[in-house]
C-alpha cells in the first residue's frame with residue numbers, strides 16, 4: 643500500500659534575497675515517509691530544517707529536487723489531503739470560535755447551517771462546548787489550541803501536519819493537549835476522565851460520527867524539538883542531523899503500548915531505554931546546532 647506521505651530524496655536550497663549568488667542548502671537528500679494511520683515525529687536541533695520538511699509535505703514550499711507523493715500520487719501544489727497545525731496562532735481574531743472552525747468548511751462549499759452544525763460538534767469534541775461565541779482573545783492558550791485542532795479536524799484530512807503545535811503552552815496544558823491529540827487520533831470518543839473545568843475538559847464523543855465523517859486513523863507528521871514529546875506520542879521517531887544539508891540520521895520504532903498517557907509513559911522503563919538510545923544519536927547534533935545558532939547570532 644502507498645504511504646500517506648512520502649518525501650523522496652528531497653533537497654531544499656534557499657537563495658539569499660539580497661545576494662542571489664549566495665545559497666544555503668537546508669535539507670539534502672532526505673527520504674522519509676508516513677504510513678496511512680501512522681504517527682511519526684521528526685526531531686532535530688533548532689534550525690535544522692524540520693519546518694522546511696513539513697512545508698514541503700504541505701506543498702507550501704517546492705523542493706529544489708526530489709519528489710513528494712501523497713498516497714502514491716505526485717504532489718502538485720498544495721497538499722489538499724493534509725491539515726496543518728502551526729506553532730503560531732492561526733485563528734482569526736475578529737471571528738468567534740465557531741466562525742473560526744466553520745470558515746474552512748464554508749470555503750469547501752458547505753451550506754452555513756451544516757458548517758455550523760459540524761463546527762459545533764467538533765468544538766464539543768475538543769471540550770469547548772459552550773465557548774462557541776467567544777473570541778480568540780477571550781480564550782486561554784490551551785483553548786485556542788483546541789480551537790485550532792477543531793479547525794483542522796473538521797476538514798477531515800487524511801494527513802495531519804503539526805509543527806511544534808504546543809510549544810507555547812505551559813507544561814500541564816501541553817500534556818493535556820498531547821493526550822487529547824492521541825485520543826482523537828486513536829478515535830477514542832468516550833469520556834476519559836472527569837472534567838473540573840472547560841480548560842481541562844476531556845474529549846467528548848459524537849463529533850465525527852454526528853457529522854458523518856470517517857473514523858479512520860489519520861497519518862500524522864509531528865515536528866518537535868522535544869524528544870520526550872516525540873517518544874510519548876509516536877509510532878516512529880526520525881532524528882535529523884544539524885544543518886546545513888540536514889538529513890535523517892536515525893529512525894526508531896516506538897514499541898510502547900497504547901493507549902498512552904504522555905505524562906505516565908515517561909516512567910516506563912522502555913521509554914527510558916528508548917530515550918537514552920535516541921538521545922545518544924541526537925545529542926551531538928543538538929550541540930552542533932546550538933554552536934551554529936551562536937555563530938549566527940555573533
Ligand SMILES: Nc1ncnc2c1ncn2[C@@H]1O[C@H](COP(=O)(O)OP(=O)(O)OP(=O)(O)O)[C@@H](O)[C@H]1O
Pocket residue numbers: 656657666668686687688689690691692693694695867885
Ligand atoms: N525562506 C528561507 N530563506 C532562507 N533560509 C531559510 C528559509 N527558510 C528557512 N531557512 C533556513 O533553513 C534552515 C532550516 O529552517 P527551518 O525553519 O526549517 O528549521 P527548524 O528545524 O524548523 O527550526 P526551529 O527548530 O527553530 O523551528 C534554517 O537555517 C533557516 O534559517
